[in-house]
Amino acid sequence: xxxxxxxxxxQMQPAFQLDLEQLSARYLELARGVHPxxxxxxxxxxxxxxxxxxxxxxxxxxxxxxxxxxxxxxLAISGHExxxxxxxxxxxxxxxxxxxxxxxxxLQDSADLAxxxxxxxxxxxxxxxxxxxxxxxxxxxxxREQAERLMRRMQFLDKLxxxxxxxxxxxxx
Amino acid sequence: xALLQIAEPGQSPQPHQRRLAVGIDLGTTNSLVAALRxxxxxxxxxxxxxxxxxxxxxxxxxxxEVGESAKLAAATDPLNTIVSVKRLMGRGLxxxxxLGDQLPYRFVGGESHMPFIETVQGPKSPVEVSAxxxxxxxxxxxxxxxxxxxxxxxTVPAYFDDAQRQATKDAAKLAGLNVxxxxxxxxxxxxxxxxxxxAEGLVAIYDLGGGTFDISILRLTGGVFEVLATGGDxxxxxxxxxxxxxxxxxxxxxxxxxxDPGAQRHLLQTACAAKEALTDTAxxxxxxxxxxxxxxxxxxxxxxxxxxxxxxxxxxRAVRDSGVELEDVKxxxxxxxxxxxxxxxxxxxxxxxxxxxxxxxxxxxxxxxxAIQADTLAGNKRDGxxxxxxxxxxxxxxxxxxxxxxxxxxPRNTTIPVARAQDFTxxxxxxxxxxxxxxxxxxxxxxxxxxxxxxxLRGIPAMVAGAAKIRVTxxxxxxxxxxxxxxxxxxxxxxxIQVKPSxxxxxxxxxxxxxxxxxxxxxxxxxxxxxxxxxxAQRLIExxxxxxxxxxxxLLDAEERMVIELQMQELSELxxxxxxxxxxxxxxxxxxxxxxFAARRLDSTVKAALAGRNLNEIEE
Numbered sequence: 001x002x003x004x005x006x007x008x009x010x011q012m013q014p015a016f017q018l019d020l021e022q023l024s025a026r027y028l029e030l031a032r033g034v035h036p037x038x039x040x041x042x043x044x045x046x047x048x049x050x051x052x053x054x055x056x057x058x059x060x061x062x063x064x065x066x067x068x069x070x071x072x073x074x075l076a077i078s079g080h081e082x083x084x085x086x087x088x089x090x091x092x093x094x095x096x097x098x099x100x101x102x103x104x105x106x107l108q109d110s111a112d113l114a115x116x117x118x119x120x121x122x123x124x125x126x127x128x129x130x131x132x133x134x135x136x137x138x139x140x141x142x143x144r145e146q147a148e149r150l151m152r153r154m155q156f157l158d159k160l161x162x163x164x165x166x167x168x169x170x171x172x173x
Numbered sequence: 174x175a176l177l178q179i180a181e182p183g184q185s186p187q188p189h190q191r192r193l194a195v196g197i198d199l200g201t202t203n204s205l206v207a208a209l210r211x212x213x214x215x216x217x218x219x220x221x222x223x224x225x226x227x228x229x230x231x232x233x234x235x236x237x238e239v240g241e242s243a244k245l246a247a248a249t250d251p252l253n254t255i256v257s258v259k260r261l262m263g264r265g266l267x268x269x270x271x272l273g274d275q276l277p278y279r280f281v282g283g284e285s286h287m288p289f290i291e292t293v294q295g296p297k298s299p300v301e302v303s304a305x306x307x308x309x310x311x312x313x314x315x316x317x318x319x320x321x322x323x324x325x326x327x328t329v330p331a332y333f334d335d336a337q338r339q340a341t342k343d344a345a346k347l348a349g350l351n352v353x354x355x356x357x358x359x360x361x362x363x364x365x366x367x368x369x370x371x372a373e374g375l376v377a378i379y380d381l382g383g384g385t386f387d388i389s390i391l392r393l394t395g396g397v398f399e400v401l402a403t404g405g406d407x408x409x410x411x412x413x414x415x416x417x418x419x420x421x422x423x424x425x426x427x428x429x430x431x432x433d434p435g436a437q438r439h440l441l442q443t444a445c446a447a448k449e450a451l452t453d454t455a456x457x458x459x460x461x462x463x464x465x466x467x468x469x470x471x472x473x474x475x476x477x478x479x480x481x482x483x484x485x486x487x488x489x490r491a492v493r494d495s496g497v498e499l500e501d502v503k504x505x506x507x508x509x510x511x512x513x514x515x516x517x518x519x520x521x522x523x524x525x526x527x528x529x530x531x532x533x534x535x536x537x538x539x540x541x542x543x544a545i546q547a548d549t550l551a552g553n554k555r556d557g558x559x560x561x562x563x564x565x566x567x568x569x570x571x572x573x574x575x576x577x578x579x580x581x582x583x584p585r586n587t588t589i590p591v592a593r594a595q596d597f598t599x600x601x602x603x604x605x606x607x608x609x610x611x612x613x614x615x616x617x618x619x620x621x622x623x624x625x626x627x628x629x630l631r632g633i634p635a636m637v638a639g640a641a642k643i644r645v646t647x648x649x650x651x652x653x654x655x656x657x658x659x660x661x662x663x664x665x666x667x668x669x670i671q672v673k674p675s676x677x678x679x680x681x682x683x684x685x686x687x688x689x690x691x692x693x694x695x696x697x698x699x700x701x702x703x704x705x706x707x708x709x710a711q712r713l714i715e716x717x718x719x720x721x722x723x724x725x726x727x728l729l730d731a732e733e734r735m736v737i738e739l740q741m742q743e744l745s746e747l748x749x750x751x752x753x754x755x756x757x758x759x760x761x762x763x764x765x766x767x768x769x770f771a772a773r774r775l776d777s778t779v780k781a782a783l784a785g786r787n788l789n790e791i792e793e
Contacts, residue, residue, distance in 0.1 A: 028394055028561075031561060031563060032397070032561050035561055035563070035651065036650065036651040037354065037561065037651060051590050051648070051650055054590045054651075055591050055648060055649075056592070058587075058590065058591050059591065059593070061588075062588070165493050169490060169493070172486055
């Protein structure tokens with residue numbers, strides 16, 4: 001990591017449970033200071049620096065804002081960089097994935113908008129539970145493997161959320 | 174001009190100068206320029222008091238006509254009169270051909286892939302045509318504000334891609350405007366309503382123009398605007414309402430749908446008039462030739478319902494893209510003339526569960542907001558703190574990978590500025606070069622995406638396939654313009670490109686246009702120099718008059734005073750004419766004959782200041 005820690009940028013301790021309101025407030029405060037618009041009249045060098053700092057700030061904010069990205073980042077700074085794509089050995093979750101997917105297909109076939117709403121709520125609950133489990137174990141070296149597994153589950157649920165959105169779009173047509 | 178230099182101690186000779194900056198809405202159909210005056214943002218009018226400048230440019234052999242009169246000539250001189258040029262901005266010859274036969278112009282290719290339109294004044298690129306519109310707005314602003322502009326904020330649709338943004342910037346440069354910022358139109362509209370000043374929360378901007386529909390979801394937090402998502406329909410607008418009514422007339426009157434262009438235009442004008450009338454009345458009489466009947470608002474609402482529904486669908490999608498719910502939206506801003514249609518307002522109110530904001534003229538709201546932002550960027554502080562706009566990129570940016578697929582590097586709706594890197598590797602043993610193909614779009618296949626640029630990274634040391642690590646970095650600045658660089662990490666060889674969009678102008682073309690614009694601008698320049706000379710002369714006259722009033726009797730004898738008054742009178746006479754050189758010479762002469770008077774005044778001011786003080790005080 002050549003750049004300073006994202007958490008330090010926002011004057012926060014590395015943690016999974018973050019005060020998102022505070023994060024967002026700090027982000028806006030920092031963005032005010034470095035945004036290129038503040039340097040519309042400045043020298044080219046200053047403008048370039050503002051551009052770089054601002055881009056870095058945006059990247060840090062996006063990473064910390066999203067639970068799955070934040071989880072991944074925490075694991076990366078507390079251990080080693082994780083490959084994006086790996087074969088996951090998580091049979092228990094695999095089974096659940098298949099169930100979720102089947103349900104989603106049924107919802108599509110029946111064009112059941114109320115059903116989609118219920119599905120979305122359940123998905124949200126599942127994400128919440130996952131977040132809590134991850135928060136409890138990520139900082140414990142002995143549970144590293146479990147933390148990585150949970151992080152990958154989070155990524156999957158993100159993907160599923162995206163698919164639900166696409167389904168909503170199709171049903172809207 | 175020695176007389177001007179006398180000032181009371183502690184007072185600056187000139188009042189604090191406000192830095193002049195304007196907001197420009199460079200629209201498809203109409204353009205406007207607005208500025209902040211006495212704390213109020215308002216559109217600037219031309220000499221006839223009109224604020225709207227139709228985006229129509231007609232080329233004559235020796236001059237350029239812009240605006241209302243050019244628009245009227247579109248029917249009689251279609252080849253030399255360019256309308257809706259915004260649709261061509263940043264487009265390639267092939268894109269333009271897809272627009273098809275609806276465009277009457279003769280296109281020719283240039284040095285770049287940009288299409289040029291053949292006119293009596295030679296080939297004109299869309300950038301030049303836009304620059305001609307911008308020039309008129311610049312002149313209008315300078316005349317209205319009485320000074321040179323520090324810069325301008327120009328608005329662009331949120332969906333404008335890199336090439337279209339670059340083309341807009343090029344046009345501004347050609348028109349002699351310093352672009353402080355390209356601003357997304359919806360953001361400008363939200364600024365116009367001052368939503369940054371109080372509201373916190375989500376805002377939707379519903380923009381239904383003549384030919385396009387845009388919806389944007391913004392989040393406001395403590396004076397910061399964040400664009401969360403944008404969407405829309407590039408083929409949906411008020412013109413479709415006219416077509417719906419026209420279709421209804423054809424059906425009701427039993428006309429043949431096969432009308433000649435003249436009849437068609439007349440029919441559409443009738444339809445448009447009926448649409449506009451129905452904003453204020455419940456029924457309107459529609460007449461076409463002998464045929465005549467009443468169109469009720471109810472029937473009209475039914476005619477446009479499918480289009481209104483399409484716009485609402487795009488709204489729901491944008492809200493979903495933002496990851497929020499419809500109920501979370503705290504304010505809806507209406508932009509574009511077509512939002513005057515009562516059914517549109519009603520449908521939007523139903524969809525969002527709240528009355529939309531309509532107080533500001535929907536045709537002017539974008540320019541008004543741009544002017545507010547321009548004023549802030551020019552360095553003029555405003556009440557209620559500074560405003561910060563955080564925009565997103567409207568379309569994903571990526572690279573071509575094996576198999577003709579698009580690999581996204583920066584997904585759409587990412588906050589800018591942003592820099593992101595992705596690593597790639599070689600696929601052949603000993604491969605020494607790699608082609609980087611930069612793309613924009615949401616589709617998987619590169620053939621469905623827009624090609625922005627290609628460049629090559631050379632000098633990769635010989636290695637087995639897959640051993641080289643090539644990091645490609647994308648950087649998007651606050652205007653949404655892209656820079657791409659590639660670097661082989663082992664050897665450090667590097668290549669980069671400032672994405673000259675494939676359909677932008679080549680440097681040669683820009684140079685030629687700048688040269689042309691200097692030639693054509695000679696008239697403008699003469700006018701401008703004359704105005705400057707007049708201003709200088711006027712300033713001197715006022716200063717001399719002031720000095721004569723206060724010190725003339727005390728410091729001048731009758732003859733001296735007469736000489737000064739004669740020269741001043743002479744200058745006043747010359748100022749009524751247009752001989753800039755004569756004005757300049759006479760200004761010098763008046764300045765010369767007042768030199769001695771100025772020196773005496775200075776002396777007496779110093780003496781008066783020193784009177785009654787002792788030496789110690791003065792040394793301090």
